[in-house]
Amino acid sequence: MYSNGAASGDDSSSSHRVVDFRSDTVSVPTPSMRKAIYEATVGDDVYGEDPTVKELERRSAELFGKEAALFVPTGTMGNLLAVMVHCCRRGSEAIVGDAAHVFLYEQGGAAQLAGVLLHTIKNKPDGTFCLKELPNMFRGFDVHEPITNLVLVENTHNMCGGKVLPLQWLEDLAQICKRNSAKVHMDGARVFNAAEYLGVPVSRVVRDVDSVCFCLSKGLACPVGSILLGTKDFIKQAHRLRKALGGGMRQVGFLAAAGICALDEIVPKLKDDHRRTRAVAEAIAALECPIFKVDLENLHTNILMVNIVSDRLKSDQFSARLAQVKQQELDDGLVDRAGNGISVKVSARDWSFSRIVVYTNITDEEVELAIRKIKYVIEEYQRELK
Numbered sequence: 001m002y003s004n005g006a007a008s009g010d011d012s013s014s015s016h017r018v019v020d021f022r023s024d025t026v027s028v029p030t031p032s033m034r035k036a037i038y039e040a041t042v043g044d045d046v047y048g049e050d051p052t053v054k055e056l057e058r059r060s061a062e063l064f065g066k067e068a069a070l071f072v073p074t075g076t077m078g079n080l081l082a083v084m085v086h087c088c089r090r091g092s093e094a095i096v097g098d099a100a101h102v103f104l105y106e107q108g109g110a111a112q113l114a115g116v117l118l119h120t121i122k123n124k125p126d127g128t129f130c131l132k133e134l135p136n137m138f139r140g141f142d143v144h145e146p147i148t149n150l151v152l153v154e155n156t157h158n159m160c161g162g163k164v165l166p167l168q169w170l171e172d173l174a175q176i177c178k179r180n181s182a183k184v185h186m187d188g189a190r191v192f193n194a195a196e197y198l199g200v201p202v203s204r205v206v207r208d209v210d211s212v213c214f215c216l217s218k219g220l221a222c223p224v225g226s227i228l229l230g231t232k233d234f235i236k237q238a239h240r241l242r243k244a245l246g247g248g249m250r251q252v253g254f255l256a257a258a259g260i261c262a263l264d265e266i267v268p269k270l271k272d273d274h275r276r277t278r279a280v281a282e283a284i285a286a287l288e289c290p291i292f293k294v295d296l297e298n299l300h301t302n303i304l305m306v307n308i309v310s311d312r313l314k315s316d317q318f319s320a321r322l323a324q325v326k327q328q329e330l331d332d333g334l335v336d337r338a339g340n341g342i343s344v345k346v347s348a349r350d351w352s353f354s355r356i357v358v359y360t361n362i363t364d365e366e367v368e369l370a371i372r373k374i375k376y377v378i379e380e381y382q383r384e385l386k
Contacts, residue, residue, distance in 0.1 A: 001130075005177055010383070015017065015340055015341075016316045016325040016342060017336045017340045017341070017342050017343065017366075017369060018343045018344075018368040019343070019344050019345070019362070019366045019367075019369055019373075020343060020345045021264060021332075021345055021346045021347075021356040021357055021358065021362075021370065022345050022346060022347045022348060022355075022357065023347060023355075024190075024218040024219040024273075024302065024357050024359035025217065025218050025357075026046050026359075027214065027217075027218065027219065027221040027359040027361050028184060028221060028223075028361055029221055029222065029223055029258055029266065030261075030266070030360070032261055032265060033221065033257075033258045033261040033262065033265070035222075036043055036257040036258060036260065036261040037066055037180075037254050037255075037257050039257070039259035040052050040253045040254050040256070041253060041255060042251040042252070042253030043251070043253065044198070044250050044251065045071070045248070045249055045250060045251070045252040045253070046243075046248045046249070046250060047311050047321075050251065050252055050253045050256070051253065052252075052253030052256040052257050052260070053071050053253055053256040054254045054255075055071065055203065055256070055260060055288060056069075056071060056227070056228075056256040056259045056260050056263075057071060057227070057256075058286035058301050059071040059260065059263060059311065060214075060227045060229060060259075060263075061229060062237050063202055063203065063263070064202055064203055064206055064212065065200075065206070065207065066206070066211075066212070066227050066229040066230055066231070067230070067231045067235070068173075068229070068230065068231065068232045068234075068235035068277065069104050069227050069228065069229045069235065070227070070228045070229075070237075070238050070239055070242065070366055071223070071225060071226075071227060071234050071255070071259075072213070072226050072227070072228055072242060072247055072257060073224060073225060073226070073230070073247050073249070074217075074224075074225075074226055075187070075213055075214075075215045075226040076106045076109065077226070077242070077245055077247055078213030078226045078228040079101075079106060079109075079152075079185070079187050079213055079229070080103050080106070080110065080114065080245070081228055081238040081241055081242060082150075082185040082211045082213060082228065082236075083102075083109075083110045083114050083150065083185070083240070084113075084114045084116075084210075084241050085230075085233075085234055085237045085238050085241065086112075086150040086151050086185060086210070086211070086239075087114065087116045087149045088118070088343050089147070089149075090114070090115030090117075090148050091115060091117070091146055091147075091352055092115075092116050092117070092146060092148075092149045092150075093116065093117045093118075093119050093139060093140075093146040093147060093148045093150075093280060094110060094117070094118055094120050094148070094149065094150040094151070094152055095118075095119050095120075095122055095131050095134070095137055095138075095148060095150070095151045095152065095154070095182075096119070096120060096151075096152040096153065097121060097122070097123035097153070097157075098120040098121065098122050098123055099123040099150060099157070099159040099160060099179065100153075100157075100159075101158050101159070101187055101189070102118070102152050102186065103118055103120060103188055103243070105384045109154070109357035112261045113245075115375070116150075117136060117146050117186075117245055118137075119148070121133065121134065121137060123157070123159075123160060124160075124312075125163075125298075126157075126160060126163045126166075126298070127154065127156070127157030127160040127163035127164075127165055128165060128166070128169050129157070129158055131172055131173060131176060133170070134151070134173070135167055135176055135179075135180065138180040138182065139143070142169070142288075142331075145382065146379070148180070148182055148337075149181075149182055149183065150182055150183050150184070150185060151173065151177050151182055151183075152184075152185050152186075152187060153165060153170070153173070153185075153186050153187070153209070154186070154187045154188075154189075155170075155186055155187070155190075155191055155194050155205065155322055156190045156191070156193050156197075156301050156303070156366060157192075158301065158303065160250075161295070161298070161299070161300075161303050161305040161355075162193065162299075162300055162301035162302060162303030162357075163245070163298070163300055163301075163302065164194040164197045164198060164300045164301065165194070167198065167200075167204070167205070168207070170205075170207075170208045171208050173241065174208035174209065174321050181321045183210040183211070184208070184210050184211075184221070185210065185211045185213075185262075186206060186209040186211070186212040186213070187211065187213060188205075188206065188212045188213060188217065188362065189213070189218055189226075190214075190218060190301065190302070191205055191206065191212065191214045191216040191317050192214065192219070192220070192267050192270055193219060193270055193274070193301040193302055194300075194301070195275075196270045196271055196274065196301070197274065197300045197301055198218075206229075209236070210231075211228065211229060211230035211282070212228075212229050212230070213226055213227065213228045213229070214226060214227055214229075214258045215260055216255075216258070218264045218359070219266070219270065219273060219302060219359050220259070220262035220263075220267065220360075221257065221258075221262060221266055221360050221362065222254045222259055222262050223258060223357065223359065224258075224259040224288075225252075225255050225256070225258075225259060238242070240303045244279065245325070251365065252322075256355045260353045266360050269360055270302070270360075272280075272360075273301075273302040273358045273362070274285070274300075274301055274302055274358075276302075276358045276362060276364065276367045277298075277299065277301070277302045277304050277357075277358040278299060279369055279371065280304060280356060280358070280367060280374070281296055281299050281304050281366055282296065282373065283371040283375060284306060284374065284375075284378065287375060287378055287382075289378050289379075289381075289382050290309065291308065291309055291310045291313065291324075291378070291381060291382060291385060292306055292307070292308060292309070292378050292381075293306075293307040293309055294306055294307070295307075300327045302357055302358045302359065303355065303356070303357050304355070304356040305353045305354075305355055305356075306318075306346075306353055306354045306355075306356060307352060307353045308352055308353060308354065310385055312385055313381060313385065314348075315348035315351050315352065315354045316348040316349070316350075318346075318354050318377070318381075319346050319347070319348035319350065319354055321377050321381075322343070322344040322345070322346055322373060322374065322377055323343050323345055324343070325341030325342065325343050329341055329342075329373075329376065332376075334372060334373065334376055336369055342369050342370070342372065342373040343373075344370045344373045344374060
């Protein structure tokens with residue numbers, strides 16, 4: 001990817017090479033995926049007549065070991081549908097980790113649209129939460145209380161740095177929920193990354209949950225879509241509610257074709273995303289800079305948190321500097337083979353860290369370029385902040 005430096009406000013007016021690590025949501029369809037989209041056989045999915053959608057749903061259910069599947073436009077809708085089905089009475093309650101995407105970044109849809117209260121439990125750094133604390137959080141035994149019908153988990157856990165939930169922990173969680181007549185839903189946006197890390201089929205990762213939603217448009221590089229899975233009855237109810245939320249679409253086979261391609265082409269290559277992410281992490285760790293820290297031991301998948309240990313530097317400043325191409329860099333030879341400066345985009349908000357996410361469109365060459373730029377900037381800050 002190339003960009004014009006002058007247009008983006010950088011110090012250099014030359015074009016530069018952009019390596020975009022902000023999120024795997026910026027991934028784009030591969031050439032074979034584009035061909036599959038073009039050639040897809042389609043029909044009206046609202047009438048249940050799109051054969052490509054049916055095939056994607058069938059294959060997904062088979063892969064996940066669930067009875068049925070449903071194509072939905074987004075993971076946010078998939079998670080909301082799961083809440084609405086499992087908590088079918090307004091005023092119900094769902095327990096969720098306080099660092100979960102459903103709680104932080106889905107606009108409180110459970111309350112806003114479903115009338116379901118989200119009751120938070122503190123996430124540990126590994127994405128889990130305390131199973132000794134959990135049983136005391138179930139409510140509904142008193143007339144004054146909402147009824148707890150659902151527990152939500154996230155795997156891999158985004159805000160915990162792509163951590164993978166332990167299989168034994170999931171099994172223990174499911175047993176606690178069963179004893180308390182509650183269901184378990186997994187926000188599995190990147191659950192294939194979890195399966196790759198654990199070296200087990202994805203069906204094993206989701207064995208102990210009642211429903212799961214995975215994303216096609218993140219690390220699997222599809223343009224649109226997620227898949228919600230569960231029992232036939234669960235999916236029947238979700239299908240009806242999907243229509244109410246505006247998720248009933250027509251010739252969805254064009255999108256489903258990309259999903260089928262992703263299962264065949266992208267899923268087997270997720271290990272390369274993990275390898276490239278670790279290469280970036282190891283390069284940062286090797287600098288032994290006291291300002292920038294990475295946790296190599298607990299790096300699981302394609303998400304890397306670069307912790308910033310300084311009151312004088314914020315993550316958005318670090319992000320802005322990585323994106324810049326300064327004349328001094330060009331003079332120092334920080335360029336690609338064509339002589340273009342290097343711009344690296346990473347995620348930063350009001351966080352004490354910057355987030356790097358690697359996905360299938362990122363090549364080994366781009367990782368090498370990004371490492372050079374990141375090392376250059378870290379060394380620059382180390383001199384300035386001494």
